[in-house]
Amino acid sequence: LTHLPCLAHSRTRVHVAILPHLQMAGPSWRLPDAKPDPPADCKCSPCNRYRVCMSPMFGAVMGIIAINYAPYVLWTPHDTAASWVAIVVFHLLLLLLLSSYLQCVFTDPGSVPSEWHEAIAADSVLASQHRFCAKSQMFRPLRSHYCSVSQRVVLNMDHFCPWVINTVGFYNRKFFILFLMYTLITCSYVVATFVPRYMRLNGTVRVVRWSANQGLITLMAMILNATLIVMLVFFLGFHMRMVFKNETTIELNARHFDVGLRTNWAQVFGSNPWLWFVPVWGDGPAGDGIHWPMCRQRSTKSAARIEDGTIGEEDDSVDQAKLLDALGSDSSD
Numbered sequence: 001l002t003h004l005p006c007l008a009h010s011r012t013r014v015h016v017a018i019l020p021h022l023q024m025a026g027p028s029w030r031l032p033d034a035k036p037d038p039p040a041d042c043k044c045s046p047c048n049r050y051r052v053c054m055s056p057m058f059g060a061v062m063g064i065i066a067i068n069y070a071p072y073v074l075w076t077p078h079d080t081a082a083s084w085v086a087i088v089v090f091h092l093l094l095l096l097l098l099s100s101y102l103q104c105v106f107t108d109p110g111s112v113p114s115e116w117h118e119a120i121a122a123d124s125v126l127a128s129q130h131r132f133c134a135k136s137q138m139f140r141p142l143r144s145h146y147c148s149v150s151q152r153v154v155l156n157m158d159h160f161c162p163w164v165i166n167t168v169g170f171y172n173r174k175f176f177i178l179f180l181m182y183t184l185i186t187c188s189y190v191v192a193t194f195v196p197r198y199m200r201l202n203g204t205v206r207v208v209r210w211s212a213n214q215g216l217i218t219l220m221a222m223i224l225n226a227t228l229i230v231m232l233v234f235f236l237g238f239h240m241r242m243v244f245k246n247e248t249t250i251e252l253n254a255r256h257f258d259v260g261l262r263t264n265w266a267q268v269f270g271s272n273p274w275l276w277f278v279p280v281w282g283d284g285p286a287g288d289g290i291h292w293p294m295c296r297q298r299s300t301k302s303a304a305r306i307e308d309g310t311i312g313e314e315d316d317s318v319d320q321a322k323l324l325d326a327l328g329s330d331s332s333d
Contacts, residue, residue, distance in 0.1 A: 027129055028141035030293040032259045036267070037291050039284035043108040045166050050149045054165045061101060061163065064224065065094070068187075071218040072194055075210060086193050093186040100178035100279040101164065107281075109169025110155035110289045112138050141290040143257070145250060155289030158248040170289030174269050177239055178279050184232040187225040195222065243268050259293045 078084055120126045120139040131140045136153045140146075145157040147167045156170035168176045198218075210218070242248060246257040246264035258264060266286035269275075275282040 027126065028143075028290050028292060030291050032293045032295060034291070034293045036286040036293075037288040039171070039286075039288050040110065040113070042171070042281045042284065044106050045108040045172075046150075048151060050151075051165050054162050057162050057165055058105070065098075067217050067221045068190055068225065069094075071214070071221060072190055075214055075218075076194070076197065083197065086197075090186070090189065090193075093182060093189060096279060097179065097182040097186050100175050100182055103279050103281075104161075104164045104168070104172050104175035104179050105166055107166075107172040107175060109157070109167045109173075110171040112136075112141065112144060112153050112155070113290070116141070116290055142292050143248070143251070144289070156248065157250060159250075170285060170287075174285065175279055177236070177243065177268070178277065180232055180236045180239060181277075184229060184236055187228045187232070191222060191225050191229065256294050257292055258295055263293070 072090060073087060076083075078087060117138045120130050127139065132138075133140050133146050133153055135146050135151075138153055140153055141155065143156045144153050146152070147154045147157060147160055149160045150167050154167045154169040156173070158168040158173060158176075160167045161176065164176060164179070166172065242252070244261060244264060245255060246259065246267065247254060251257075263286070265276075268285055270282050270284060271286050272282055
């Protein structure tokens with residue numbers, strides 16, 4: 001048992017058992033220069049009937065990979081050193097793509113620790129400063145939201161993605177973005193290296209003799225790749241912008257958690273630059289998904305509306321007293 005300091009402006013203290021990764025079960029907001037709390041251990045995302053129902057999407061992703069693999073690796077002759085180098089690079093990209101995808105599918109995005117919830121529930125001051133989720137019967141930290149598909153509160157929730165059969169949240173957001181990035185790179189690489197080679201082979205004596213079905217599959221693969229390239233250029237750019245600004249799709253155009261490019265980036269990709277683009281857990285993201293440093297200059301009114309999910313609305317009926325009074329003296333309105 002240990003004393004847990006509460007909000008800077010409050011003298012209330014509570015007693016609660018603390019897990020090693022949960023250093024302070026107090027309010028979920030921090031000053032901009034606060035040291036990030038250590039992340040929880042990597043866990044496998046729990047399964048439920050909704051995820052099981054969407055499991056065919058896993059097969060769809062594998063199918064898209066298969067219709068590219070067959071013509072690129074199995075059907076096209078490889079008789080030059082350059083063609084074998086291209087095959088090696090393709091397999092490296094495919095390994096990174098599949099690793100990112102599987103990490104995003106199976107990594108738990110994070111949920112509210114019971115110890116933090118109990119600490120908030122045990123103190124009336126803390127309870128008055130946090131939202132209570134009626135569906136999960138738990139208090140919610142900043143930036144966490146209830147996911148109706150996984151049926152639990154997810155830390156730093158972005159959205160539920162049917163392609164990865166999982167909610168994108170604090171602990172698997174890195175893998176989701178890497179999945180988008182390596183899918184874009186792999187599709188671009190296949191189109192850039194396969195189409196010229198196929199045309200060159202057909203222009204020589206050694207014609208690529210494929211059946212009608214093989215030709216149709218190859219055409220489908222190239223059309224699909226071109227479509228994915230166009231879509232992912234914009235989709236990946238959209239998500240990278242949110243990483244740079246420390247936003248999610250739920251908090252779009254809210255800058256209250258923008259505490260600098262490097263810190264914003266580390267809260268998604270971690271603090272080790274060597275592992276930023278490698279689909280491994282490493283030390284995890286910088287932080288625990290519960291406590292968030294916030295910009296001093298942003299208004300408490302808008303921040304409350306972000307947490308409540310009403311950003312962009314004109315209704316000011318949100319209970320402001322529940323949020324961010326630690327920054328009240330820094331409010332601009």
